[in-house]
Amino acid sequence: VFVCSCGVNIASVVDVAAVRDYAMTLPHVAFVENSLFACSQDTQGLIKERIKEHNLNRVVVASCTPRTHEPTFQETIKEAGLNKYLFQMANIRDQGAWVHQNEPAAATHRAKDQVRMAVATVALQPPLQEFDLPVTKAGLIIGGGVAGMEAALGLANQGYDVALVEKKDFLGGHARKLNHTWNGEAVQPYVDDLVQRVTSHPKVQVHLNAAITGVTGFVGNFVSTIASEGRETEVAHGAAIIAIGGHPYKPKEYLYKENPRVLLSLEMDQALREKNPLVTGAQSAVFIQCVGSREPERPYCSRVCCTHSVENALRLKEINPDMDIYILYRDLRTYGRRENLYKEAREKGVIFIRYDLENKPTVTQAADGSLTVTVRDHILGIPVHLNPDVLTLASAIIVKEQEKLAQLFKVPLNNDGFFLEAHMKLRPVDFATDGVFVAGLAHYPKPLDEAIAQAKAAAARAAVVLAQDAIRAGGVVAQVDPATCSGCQACVGNCPFGAISFIEDKKLAEVNQALCKGCGTCAATCPSECITLFGFSHKQLYTQVDEALAELEAEMDEAAGA
Template sequence: MSSEDIRIGVFICHCGTNIGGVLDVPSLTDYARSLPNVTYSADNLYTCSEVGLTEIKENIKEHELNRVIVASCSPRTHEPLFRAICQEAGLNPYLFEMVNIRDQDSWVHMKEPEKGTDKARDLIRMSVYKAALLEPLERVKVAVTHSAFIIGGGIAGMTAALNLGNQGFKIFLIEKEPELGGLLNSLNKVFPSNEDASKLLEIIDMIESHDNIKLYKSSVIENITGFVGNYNVVIKQNKKTINIDAGVIIVATGAIPLSPEGYFGYDKKKIISQLDLERLLKDDQVKANNITMILCVGCRNEERRYCSNICCMSAIKNAMLLIEKNPNTHITILFRDIQAAGTDYEKYYRRAREMGILFIKYLPEKPPIIKKDLVDVYSDLLNQDIKIPQDLVVLSTPLIANEDSEVLAKMLKVPLEENNFFLEAHVKLRPVDFATDGVYVCGSAHWPADIAESTSQANAAASRASIILWKDQLEVEGSTAEVKTELCIGCEACIRICPYSAITKDEETDTAIVNKVVCKGCGLCGASCPKNAIIIHHFTSDQIRAEIFTYGGEI
């Protein structure tokens, strides 16, 4: 398209008094009209109101506009709306540009309106120069396989499988052990109801008999390829290799309890772990009257700074069960902070104290010392050393990440945090998504979680997954990266930096290729390419240069 054909419309928003109360909007409108290629400009009280939107559509038709600029609030909230309006008027949505003159101008320059108006002039001019170089882009469409691959047959994986199976999707559930159930299999009873763990395992029957769920027990993952809507997983079951196609993948691999080996003289007899105690309780084999539990063994220290979230409650649970079994048992729990957040757990903790369980806060710099029949501990609250008779010591250790997390994370191309738990897309608002589309996480693979948290997250992951699964095809962002193969030297800098794992290497040509479906157009690859071989569509070097040069002049 030659420059004579370019017809830009600029719409400048007052945003009530948000912009109009600070910047001189009418003068900006006149200014915009004076810029090259601008055919039409107008100001609106609210460009995003029904009136404003209709005005955009009518003027696209009347003035045959083929580029639209809105100078207003923020693309974060309003770009999708304005793009949609352009599309309704028959314009490719990528021929729209937005200028932020509110959040980044009128709001921050409230006390210097003239300078703010000058800045808005610059911003609008830059956008006009960029707009002249905009190209129409297509959103890629991709078909979706309506099935989910779920990794891990513990309570989280099973809950997610059951929900999605009931929603009518085909599920492939893989478990490395010969039986489903995960950590629940090693538990005696569960908090806060103190019912048998086996009661919660009744879900296994529902999973095994479900028409939509295909189970692979004693199986391991060999390889994962593909992208959202189109994953392919190779698994191995009894030396047999099986290929599975799935639209989404849910990680529900759980975590493992740290063995207290090396802490407090752990000997599995007189000094045991909380997990050992579960087994003894299950078999009714506890023969001790003075029991001391030590919490935070192997965590909240230099090596593992985190709090494992669930150990306080499981210690309290076992202490209660011991007293229920034998009311003459004396139990002391040495803790640092009791984690009993919410309604039920705080009540549970109170009940434990009412039952006579003694809680003593210890300081990590003065840890308890286990002697033959005693535990010596300094109580911060009483400011003195206390000697507690003991014939059994129980150590509470944290849940730690599975040792195969790293391998799995690599295969899935998703990140882990520093303790090797899986790292979600956004801690606050996307707690079960990964940055990579179509992959989700739930349960203790994400962070030590109790049963209620695990089932909640499992259902949440199922919900997020179903958003992909029900669709026949996905439409993905059009502003993506493209490699100019003739310039690429195959250095892989882009492959290493891409946070979405959208770039792979074509082994034949030894050059990088971008998967347009996975690419989010973030631009990291373009910035890191030493040969300038990557075009970021919608943010091309030419477009950005045009903006810079019209602001500061060519060098």
């Protein structure tokens, strides 16, 4: 047992020496030592020496959280010749010193309890085995928009074969409808060049008018079925990137599709690109923000709409500096350097009027098709009537057809229907399912430059998988005891990683240990207790509970005897 002071994090509250001395009295404990920082390189070397010197076969470290430091200690004991799973951490910092910062006696008492529980648990821990799985060095990209194509090139340029699946008959997605980025760069030449590089790359195979209809396997060894033009093709790949893009919400309000003067933001882009007289001849224009966004049905912000509207307002001012332009907004979110566009628009005479959800603008039309937009001015507190020649609706970005892909790849969606990453900061393009990654609007609404950056990040993460010759699996995984399995299938539906299947002819559940992440949901769900999670067996857990309650039981026995 190695007890860490963690500088003053633990030692300023917990009596480390008392914990050390107590640990020496526990059954099975052959050696105890305390250190200032157990995670330091010097102490890691010392732990290896002590393992060899005292012929230790299991190790307990009483220190901080296993979330950050368990792999470090596991690697250390592995280098000393032990199976890395013959190890247990007692988190006496987070769960002891920090909880009882003003109660040193309580913190020390709890630390002793935690060490006793850890020793009892690791004493029952068998060595766990890992195994190698070969990696198919190819990638699958779902979605032929900018994010999908950038991801495809990111992998192909590193020498990996890539299958790019696009449901439409052309590549480019909604970027085909954009004119400029927020900082004025022309989008169409970039998209044309990107398409040319993808279609001419020898490592990229493009599947148009195609969809994914089936997925089997696991990280490094997926097999996906691609349906295209009545034929199905199976593609083996080691990693997948979901970049299916997003779509503009089509509103049923503000006379959209009822009056030709009412356009969506991308339709305004097209009108500007084609020099449509409806736009070039207009004397007044109105933009309504948050159409379909930041409402009970879709509470999220679509992020690009404010900047896009301000951009187009400035384009209209270039065509006609005297044009009256109004932007009706709830909260203007031209973030970062995009704020300069807002300042420029104000300087050029674009008028911004704020509204709230309870007093949304209304749009009416006269017999001749002319529009009237009525909005309550947030400063004057009275209704303002505007008569635009063209009205642009900044509608929400939504994602479609994501549920099927989420089911096929066993990846989660958030409450708004977008794909949910494993961790916002630590794994921003990874899914909880290993080997599957996300990029672009399918993840959340974002401008073109951010979609490109995310696509390159996803390609880099996928390359980490494909660069390996084999993937290590096993260790802390679940196993079903066929002798006691009743075939109730409770575990099958509750496994968040799809690692458990039901074998019909045997009427038994079976765990694919390559997919299992050791979360323990199945073991907790099983009414027959026939599923064991290695490293967290029922006997180990019951022993931990017994040790946690040992002093209480002794006190109760003493009281009963008295």
